[in-house]
Amino acid sequence: MSSSHEAAPSQAFLAEEVRRYHHFIVLALWLAVVTGAEIVLIYLPLPTAVIFTVLTLMSAGKFFAVILWFMHLIYDKRLLFWCFLAGLVLAFATYAAVLALFSADRIDTRWFS
Amino acid sequence: MSDHAAAHEAPTSTGIDHKKLIMWLFLASDCMFFGTLISTHLLYRKLFPAGFTDAEGHQRFIQELFSIELTSFSTFILLMSSFLMALAVSAMHKGQLKSFRRNVLGVIVFGLIFLGCQVYEFTHFYHKGLTIQNSVLGSTFYVLTGTHGTHVAIGVLWLILLYFYSFTGKLGGHMGALDVEVAGLYWHFVDIVWIIIFTAVYLVEYLGPYGIWGSGLPAVLK
């Protein structure tokens, strides 16, 4: 990325932008396809565990595709990726623990719908 | 203005612009924010997979309320708005202000369509008996999706202001592109949060007889 303001972007810079433009289009198509596949998947007569695993993977795939390409992390400095990943991993680990700490068989659910 | 700002933008130690760095830090922080909200919802789904009781005292399941068509449509709209946002940022990098305006207008319209879908969904659910007050499910669902909707609304407002600002002639150069890119990062983040919500809140409820949370705990579903 150009670090200083230029009146006219250089040829190499423009070529890079055009290349990214194609990445964006391909990614947008993939996102649409994967989302469609997700919707079909939930109606397929497969074991719940299988569908759940595939859904999780697809969701994670879409998530990282957007942060890497649309949000430029793949083009930008590595530090930004680690900054974001710190928050992401911490949130995931903390709340996985919280979810594990609660369980229905340890509370009295009879009184609530 | 942009020339002036660019002239005094001292090189940073890491080569990353301050604004971009602070936005990524904010997004890292927002991961914890939405992590808390999403896990609150999932936690109560895990504890009470059976849904809620409506005003007439009928046992209702969340699956009765969901409309996969509507949710898929709004998900698709938000994903495509993200695509247009990426194009808008790209246009700013190339200094193509007109292309930027066209794309960002698309993002704004798509964002408004998403918000419209959400308003429709909320009123629909409300009429079907789910309120913020009558169950834990209503509280967590409306507050989680409503907070996401608030993020979308703030993003739309931000982009509208940027759109009109672009007509003043002050949005340009490296700093102008950076301002748009930072707004874009925010927009994409709102989109990826929805990617998670779409799977964790909506899709998994279609698995098994009464959703992923119910299928593991058949006794409670009776």
Place this chain on the structure above:
Amino acid sequence: MSHDSHHAPVACKTELAPERSDLGLYRPDRATGWTDWLTTVDHKKIGIMYGAFAMLYFLIGGVEALAIRTQLARPDNDFITARMYNQLFTMHGTTMIFLGVMPLSAAFFNFLVPLQVGARDVAFPRLNAFSLWTFVFGAFVLNASWLFEFGHLAGWFDSFAWHKALVYTDFAPANGWFSYAPLSGTFGANGQALRFTGVGTDFWIIGIQILGIASLAASFNFICTIINMRAKGMTMMRLPVFTWMTLVTSVLIILAFPAITVALIELMFDRAFGANFFNPSAGGQPVLWQHLFWIFGHPEVYILVLPAMGIVSEVLPTFTGKSLFGYPIIVFSGAVIGFLGFAVWSHHMFTTGLGPVPTAAFSLLTMAIAVPTGVKIFNWLGTIWGGRIRFTPPMVLALGFIWMFMCGGFSGVMHSSAPADSQQQDSYFVIAHFHYVLLGGVLLGLMAGLYFWFPKIFGRMPNAPVAYLGSALVILGFNLAFGPMHYLGLAGQPRRTHTYHAGNGWETWNLVATIGAYVLGIGVVIVFGNLVWTAFRGKKCGNDPWDGRTLEWSLPSPVPEYNFAQAPVVATRDAFFEHKHGAKRIGAENDGGEAGVHMPSQSWMPMLASAGFLFIGFGMPMMAMGIPHAGWLVIAGLGVLFLGVWLWALEGPGGYMLKTPAPAGAPAPAETVAR
């Protein structure tokens, strides 16, 4: 563009030509006096204001503490009512943590971080001002609950219809600093939202929410400043330890505060809109509040203590004449403490019954966190070992920090054992533990920092005999007050109970604790009085009175608004000490040249945006009181906030050029100090 004209460099900002922002309004750049302080974006002035407010709230929190101790001085006392007692201990805890320690740490962050990394300001100067004013207004909202409480007690509201309709009339928060649900929440099915407490809780919720926004904004800013604005040659492993600890603290804040933000939103929805997040009548889990609170609350403990550890790591090398022993290990330990701080929150909740596996896991992780803390203490001892120690006031307080903090750490390790903890839970033993950590640790560390950097901040030296007297009284009074509480706790005296009967064997030590508290109070007043006197009347001192080691001591005292006449180029850790006594000089980069250096423009907008929180902060509790049309106050607040941010964006960064006095070349040689 339009305002390039004002780039004609001036030597003093009051000489600036009148300059308009992109909005066409005049920037308050040439302001002096009050306007200057209200619109400043100078990190040093913002730091001083943070410090002044923090010291004010320390005194308010201290008065609350003394009222508590007076009530407990003898059995069956009725000095204050039980209700007032609950409000006092709640506001004492909240005030000391959010309005005392955190802003005083923020004062040091603000003043020191740009100086220590060799920058002219923080990355976002106006955002920094926004943090300050948001903190000031949030603190005001929280304490305004007292005004309502006193108005209620004086009977001012008795004739109003909304007041007659109130079920609970406690206007000041009374839930403890953690506001556990369901006490702070609601009960009753179908959105009845019946409350256990009055609007004090609503003041607490919105007040903490606003203070959280202030802390978050400041932390984003500091991380950016430290990562992105380091001088040439200032690699991460050459950063002063205080700056490192600021970085770790800021990371903790941005990752821990969202949890409490969401928890507060959920609690607010419960109370204001009848949601059921923590409502036990509808299946809400009050224990979830505890989890969310401590996911924030435990990192918060390290948010409080790490800055003090950073200060001590600066003070000890200076007054032993040695470099810090094991710098990389100290930095690494600080980061490990921060990381582990997120993995131990449930040790506050052993008695809620987590189950054997989680209890064992959290117990072990809690014990593990003692390791990096112990590593730091051994490194500090290694620093002192064999050094030529000068017992200046900051050194005395820093040594007190190590000793007292260690005592607090020992009782902390006792808590980490779940079986022992279930005996100590909610007893005075816990009070003793965290006061040894927070007062014996953090407050002594912060006081050491105040005495250490006051000569830099104001160019004046605090009176040493008075400083020794104050420090001695603080340490003596503190041990008298909190030492006996270990015994009282193990003898069974419960926390948060406004009185106790005679005959439990608690009378003597409670009286001793109260006497100690008053001695401590006198000590704190002497210390703060000495500092305030110094700021205005103290004896002038040189630029480097302590033989300092880091970049800030290379600057004149008080520090000029542009900080560095030329950007420094750093070749080593402890750069200024090496510059004076070693082979490696601090270089200079003539970055401004003839044009002078670029200074950020002052602005009213951060304060305007913050003022929105004032409206929201009063509107929400007034809605809960049932005052008609109070909701419009909230909407007006959101409007003001939006307007402030919008105008802030539109006015543009601005800026002017300032001519610095020094010619090109290295900084002036340091004044030599008798060592």
